[in-house]
Amino acid sequence: MSGEEFVPLSLTPMLIGVLAAVACALPGNFLVLRRQALIGDAISHVVLPGIVVAFLLTGLVAAAPMMLGAAGAALVSVVMIEAIRRLGNIEPGAAMGLTFTTLFAAGVLLLEQSDTSSVHLDVEHALYGNLESLIWLDAIGWSSLLDPLALAGLPPELGRVVIALIGVIGFLWLFWRPLVVSTFDESFAQAMGIATNRLGVALVMVAALAAVAAFDAVGSIIVIAMFICPPAAARLMTNRLEHQMAWSVVFAVLSAVLGYVFAGYAPLWLGFENAVSAAGMIATVSGLILALAACFAPHRYRSGAPAV
């Protein structure tokens, strides 16, 4: 494929897919280790009602109110999960399942009842995103990467995922040590004075930031998959957290690139006429990578065998 075709049509969607996948996979490592993988699922669902409410209140489909609405919904869901868990004495997984399905359903109802026909906001978009449409029409080839005029025409979603990714990396870099200590041994962390509860909420909020930015571009399916699949596969590759983080990035990038390419071309290779959803294919590829890791990865058996 030549640059003239690739840069305007495929470069930006692929880049957005990659950045969104990495932004979700990084905090996903901690969520999976904390047995909170479902929180990622919950967040990606409650983003929908959050965005709808933000739209109804402001009448705008702009980044700032959507982000705020989604973050607010994430906060509400965290509080709801805790409340259900404590008041109802219900196990955390069930409390999360209850919360996010209910809020997502409420979001769908809100969306159907409100007049959003004029804007690009619908259930299908919420699930699959619109990765393929995030094209860069101002580009004419690789040279456009240096052309300020063309660069100004980049899809705004790209800027949002870049900001989210910077936020995620900044948070993990700054709070790496307390996050690791409190994830491994919460009571030891508390005894040393680490505010583990606040740190846990901050982690969920950062995950929510990644989910919101990714949701806008690639939909909730991919968000759920990227929170869980790359970190889970990465855990099977290594016994060190630093290396696990690196592997999760590799798998996230691989899923996004292969998923995007396969979505465009695999159906043609197989004799079908139309390309399939890139978000769906990216999530599928990440699942396949996890399956391969479960079958062949070096650290898939961790029996904790007694050392000699």
Place this chain on the structure above:
Amino acid sequence: MSLELAANMGAAPKAEIPTESPLAIRGMTVSYGQKPVVFSVDMTVEEGSMTAIIGPNGAGKSTLLKAALGIVSPLAGQALVFGKPLKAARHRIAYVPQRASVDWDFPTRVIDVVLMGLYRELGLLRRIRPQHMDKARACLERVGMSDFADRQIGQLSGGQQQRVFLARALAQEADLYLLDEPFAGVDAATEKAIIDVLKSLRSEGKTVVAVHHDLTTVRSYFDRVFLINTRKVAEGTVDDAFTPDMLNQTYGGRLATGQIDQLELAAG
């Protein structure tokens, strides 16, 4: 009457807290739900001593430690560490939680766990330098685990995991060591290694408090005991407080007479 009110009334008037004690607990009351687990407990730990916290299952031994450390929030009561509120004295405490309380499948190495003990020294962003590594290695050496520094923690036996936990506490260079069942489910060699380290800490003037289950070793390991069954039963030297009478009160007659006879107890 609410539990909280009852606890406050039970605690008042507050005994004066000796300011030099490594750990002074007054009127500590903790409940999970409506049932108090620890009720209006006072405790005064003597500096340079080794104290065993003894009591039946569910008697509030671990909870008392956690409340003193601020890990669980008490309904009432307070703890002073070397005469200061907890916040001002955290750096002087090292805590060894129950081994079973963490996920040993966590992707980390033995040396990394010991380095966690240096968290207060390293803070958020300070780089780990050779002197930090040396300190962590020395702590591993002290518990006989130097050869395991690069192992993944899940590959260790229970006893080895417990030694790593102790090494992490040593890295904190604290003055007060609080250990929650350090001998639970460990092999004989580890038990010996741990008690040797604890005794050497005492000889350096440090203070050790451990939740302990094995009544047969109390006399040889510890110099003081704290008997608890939700309420404090007794506190003092092994000779004064570790008596058949007090044990019967603590365990509510659940210890067989034959068991008690074997304990080399002080005359009651």
